[in-house]
Amino acid sequence: MKTAMTGRPRTKPADIRRDELMDAAEVLFLKKGFAATSVSEIVEEADVAKGTFYLYFKTKDDVLAGLQTRFVETFCKAVDTAMAHEHADWSERIAAWVEACVHAYLDNVALHDLVFHQHTPANRAMKSDNAVVTRLAALLTRGAEAGAWNLPEPRLTAVMLFDALHGAVDDSLAFGKTDDREKLVAVVADFYRAALRLS
Amino acid sequence: MKTAMTGRPRTKPADIRRDELMDAAEVLFLKKGFAATSVSEIVEEADVAKGTFYLYFKTKDDVLAGLQTRFVETFCKAVDTAMAHEHADWSERIAAWVEACVHAYLDNVALHDLVFHQHTPANRAMKSDNAVVTRLAALLTRGAEAGAWNLPEPRLTAVMLFDALHGAVDDSLAFGKTDDREKLVAVVADFYRAALRLS
């Protein structure tokens, strides 16, 4: 009997579906804001049924959390990629890290603000950025082991350095033209080197 | 809290009440966003009954429109005050105008974004800023009459000049330290003078 093509596509790999839903949510959240976007609109944009949304996310808040996680992952991936290149010394390594972070941040300010400010505004640099901090701490530890610098508290230092970068970028957000970016990167990298007593 | 006192109306001048409601709304909208703020919260913050809100505003959207109007009025008042001082010549007059606008804008970015971005984001410098443009156009016309410059289209020139300033400020939002402000004011004022073929 079931002749009519009721009910759209069909089964898709879970990852794809989840990503499609997050893409739809991201587009709408960015366009209209989180609260002003309804789950109905998200599923319509993603072209799935209402229930499907709740197959992949526990609540509407949950998709925001997902977006946050994805932001951090993307961020980390960009940094990892940059760090994978050859680097002459630890100073260059630090500079590369700073450059990658600044760009990754500035390229997605709107998304960053969305996923980190939504619930408790005015708290840039939340705990969720931790994955980045963790990576930086690891880098610092490797540098210490290699004798590049001497740090009694690599984790704490990582937190401070990350927040320093975060603050600098926050403070220049709109001036983010390519050339300004380079200046910003240079300033921050210098700051890092000084903090690490490099050179 | 809430010293009993339930019930009995406590009449206040309409202007005061309306302003109190707008103040309450502004505080909450700025803190939690427009959509996430309920009328119930607004009236609680303003310490009036639900119905009182609808005595002064047709809908929840209407209070946002009121906030927009008030923002422009405040903006204009600040500019007017600055222009009321003595000015050596038209060049100084233009500089004073630019300085007043830049400060009025930067001092209230959050509010500006709230009242102008809420419904259709990404459209800074909307038509509602017109009261400011109108003022600038009047200034340009007076200058033309005084022989300070020669402008075939004062209104159109005012629009372009205003949008130029708006864009410059948008582009520097976060760099807004006092000294940066001064540089920004200087740059924009220079731009204005050049556009008006002054000096």
Added chain:
Amino acid sequence: MKTAMTGRPRTKPADIRRDELMDAAEVLFLKKGFAATSVSEIVEEADVAKGTFYLYFKTKDDVLAGLQTRFVETFCKAVDTAMAHEHADWSERIAAWVEACVHAYLDNVALHDLVFHQHTPANRAMKSDNAVVTRLAALLTRGAEAGAWNLPEPRLTAVMLFDALHGAVDDSLAFGKTDDREKLVAVVADFYRAALRLS
């Protein structure tokens, strides 16, 4: 200080004010229905302040009750006027009564339905029509005293006769052209005479 002419007219005789309010309410109730008419609209139509309404009526329902009372009064006045004329005999007197009632009813069906049906529909001939019944009972008693007929229960007879007339008119409402009215009057008058064993 009070220079501005704020606040409209001024004191008026209570009767006038009350009637103006009832007129306003009647017009609106007839046009939009009772529930769909707000007290705000009534006071606006009557050109007084909100509070003034509650100076003359306890509730919104109360004005409907007032309209009901006024309807009955107007009805009775019309009947009284008709009965004040000279009448050859009791048969003519009865005929005059019937004629006056039928016309008074048919001339104001909409108003009658409004004031009597609003709350419990489908109950034409309510107790409030009693003033009419009372009058009829008095007429019957006077006739009995004059020896025109013999009635052990004038009040009960009045009720039955009144309801009979009411029912007949209800049953012909829309047929109420002038000529039809005359036929209706004739039929009902005949019914009355028979019930009273007249002639």
Added chain:
Amino acid sequence: MKTAMTGRPRTKPADIRRDELMDAAEVLFLKKGFAATSVSEIVEEADVAKGTFYLYFKTKDDVLAGLQTRFVETFCKAVDTAMAHEHADWSERIAAWVEACVHAYLDNVALHDLVFHQHTPANRAMKSDNAVVTRLAALLTRGAEAGAWNLPEPRLTAVMLFDALHGAVDDSLAFGKTDDREKLVAVVADFYRAALRLS
């Protein structure tokens, strides 16, 4: 009553649900009036949740519009059924049409008045009765093609004939006993035949 059972949705075909909601609304509107009936009462009568109502109707007004549409549909269906029978000639066909319309109208006066008078009272025979007019126009055109009569303006004639019937029924509403109906049908049918120069 109310055997617990709170919660769990019980899916039904959309048509059924919609009809149940309209049935509930019709019952209540007829009993208490449109304005005096709340959506809460409707959903309780229909035994569904509040939201379900808004799944099928945009607003409370919308369900009244739906009732109007349904009234016209039911009306047309009744007329169509009557016209589907064998008819000796066009005169009989016209008589059948008139009879069906008169009955369909008189059988549902209260509903007719509800759906057509609610918003703008005192305008029986609104434009929405058009589906009926359209049908009559089609009938007249077929008759013209069959040579039964000659009509330059079938549509306009249909409008006039329909309004004539509407008016006649309005004018006799309460006299609508079975035998009176027959007389009414006869008079109107005669009128139609005369207007069409039949026989």
Added chain:
DNA sequence: AATGAATGAGTTTTCATTCAT
């Protein structure tokens, strides 16, 4: 996995009624 009708708590909005002036 996917669907979408159904739910109901929560929000916006209305309006009869009160009372200090």
Added chain:
DNA sequence: TATGAATGAAAACTCATTCAT
């Protein structure tokens, strides 16, 4: 007497979430 700002209970309407299919 008259006013109209203020009240708050109740009605209209929304939308995140559930679950039988």
